[in-house]
Amino acid sequence: MRDETTAARPRRRWWLPAALADEFEPDPARPGRVRRTTRDWVVDVCCFLVVCLFAAADAASVGREHDLPGWFAVLDQVLGWLACGAVWLRRRWPLGLAVAVVAVGTVSNTAGGAVLVVLFSLAVHRPFRYVAWVGGAQLALIPLFYWLRPDPGTSFGASVAFGLILILSVIGWGMFVRAKRELVRSLRDRARRAETEARLRAAQAQRAAREEIAREMHDVLAHRLTLLSVHAGALEFRPDAPRADVARAAGVIRASAHEALQDLREIIGVLRTGGDEEAGRPQPTLAALPELVAECRAAGMRVELDQQVADPERAPAGLGRTAYRIAQEALTNARKHAPGALVTVTLTGAPGGDLTLAVCNPAPPGEVPEVPGSGQGLIGLGERALLAGGTLLSGPTDDGGFEVFARLPWA
Incomplete structure (x- = not known):
């Protein structure tokens, strides 16, 4: 019989590498689609429009490549526009989409803008090890791309240098954005921890003050009330005591009761005013x-x-x-x-x-x-x-x- 935890765990597709499995498998902790904010919608629309402009410009350049077969030019544009539409998935599957679009960009010049956007998203949303592998593959493929499909108006070296600089700039910008977000997140976490620690310190200080006041109340009132108890007990056990002893015991009881009430008023006053034990009459x-x-x-x-x-x-x-x-x-x-x-x-x-x-x-x-x-x-x-x-x-x-x-x- 299978273990319940093993049966409940979703199986990873065998044909996916481990690094890409999390991109295509649903996350049990976050079921459903991630909801975009208004800012996310604005950014995604702007990215899509920019990618479409790049695709339109690259499609025009494809038409000027006279030695390119017609079927390949059509395939170039179809793959390029599909890559543009896939940009909407860059938040949900940044790594998987980057691998797919980089592979498409190897044969499609129209997908150049989509390659830049998905590499930027990968640098923002994933650790550096993924960016290094995918970005390194893209950098290695740039000389091969321009060797197979050279730009008529630019030399091979200039085209390769421009492509390398553009890819490195986009990746660097994405890593800068990621580092800035992590810094802001760490500062917010630090501020929340500081507020929590401040509240804990304040609570500990209040608890220590209350314990000190309780200790004072016990020490002061116990002394007074013990006098009351002892002398009241003496009067109870010796009802035939001399009048002088009865009067002296009654005087002690009266004085002790008065002092106890006075001490109690002072301690209650400290509690009401939020002061410390030094408030009230001078301490002994x-x-x-x-x-x-x-x-x-x-x-x-x-x-x-x-x-x-x-x-x-x-x-x-x-x-x-x-x-x-x-x-x-x-x-x-x-x-x-x-x-x-x-x-x-x-x-x-x-x-x-x-x-x-x-x-x-x-x-x-x-x-x-x-x-x-x-x-x-x-x-x-x-x-x-x-x-x-x-x-x-x-x-x-x-x-x-x-x-x-x-x-x-x-x-």
């Missing part, structure tokens, strides 16, 4: 880390800060913001998963070296209330450290605690 720096620790202490956490940076104000804004967000997220995780444990924040570094930040807490002293989380906090910290050119390691310690260690380059 490395010098604001003691304020973060003080805020956590005010919320009831036990935090120790060991800051061994001589002048944190000199830290670059990006470096300080990254370190602040890492410490903020690490303290948020410690508040959720190790309430009541002593959290140690160690910060060391100097310009020209690395800034190291370590946030470590032991195992929680008591029962840990269940606080929902997305699990994306540590992933966001790793992305922040990577974008800053540093590294971040996190994991449990031997005593059952947890540690976050970041190393950031300080240029």
Whole structure:
């Protein structure tokens, strides 16, 4: 049984060379006739009229060849006018038509104009290897043609030289047109690729900005909402707590809710205006880390800060913001998963070296209330450290605690 792909493939005519098979076999990808544009019709009509003028002039010269047999003169004109009519097929079968018309032009002087047009079309529509074979054959046949049918008014050498120059000029013109079209096509493709790449870069930039804003939203709001959850949970589990503790927890909840709403408004404002994360109030720096620790202490956490940076104000804004967000997220995780444990924040570094930040807490002293989380906090910290050119390691310690260690380059 034959393979379906083999049965579906059209068979090439055995008597056609491989180079000409595509000219006469239908193309499955482009069924039907190629539709001409208005410009194509104008060009084809002009080519046909020019070929007819050449044929009329050559037919008159054939009549002046007195030693030419009458039947051969009639054959010359019949083949010449058929070649003129075949010019309409030059777009569909440029190679096959060129081979046929060149062969006809060997015996028909009337087909001279058609030979020029089909050679020009071949040079425009087909690669150079086809033009070289067909054009070379035509150049080789020119001396033979003028030897068999010399021009009475011109010498043999002048006739051959004129014919060679005319054929080479037509082929060169066609190759120039082909090269110009390919150049224009390549420039258009390059422009389309440039537009596509520009759109992709813009989309990537927008996606990166959205990811950065999402990361900021997570880091900022998670800190505030964790305070709300922890203190609300404490009030739920200890309804008989002293009035002072209840009032302090309520104050923390109110302040945290206010700050969370303020941060949310700023982030929504950035999204609406299309700005970046720098919009809104000033971003935190490395010098604001003691304020973060003080805020956590005010919320009831036990935090120790060991800051061994001589002048944190000199830290670059990006470096300080990254370190602040890492410490903020690490303290948020410690508040959720190790309430009541002593959290140690160690910060060391100097310009020209690395800034190291370590946030470590032991195992929680008591029962840990269940606080929902997305699990994306540590992933966001790793992305922040990577974008800053540093590294971040996190994991449990031997005593059952947890540690976050970041190393950031300080240029």
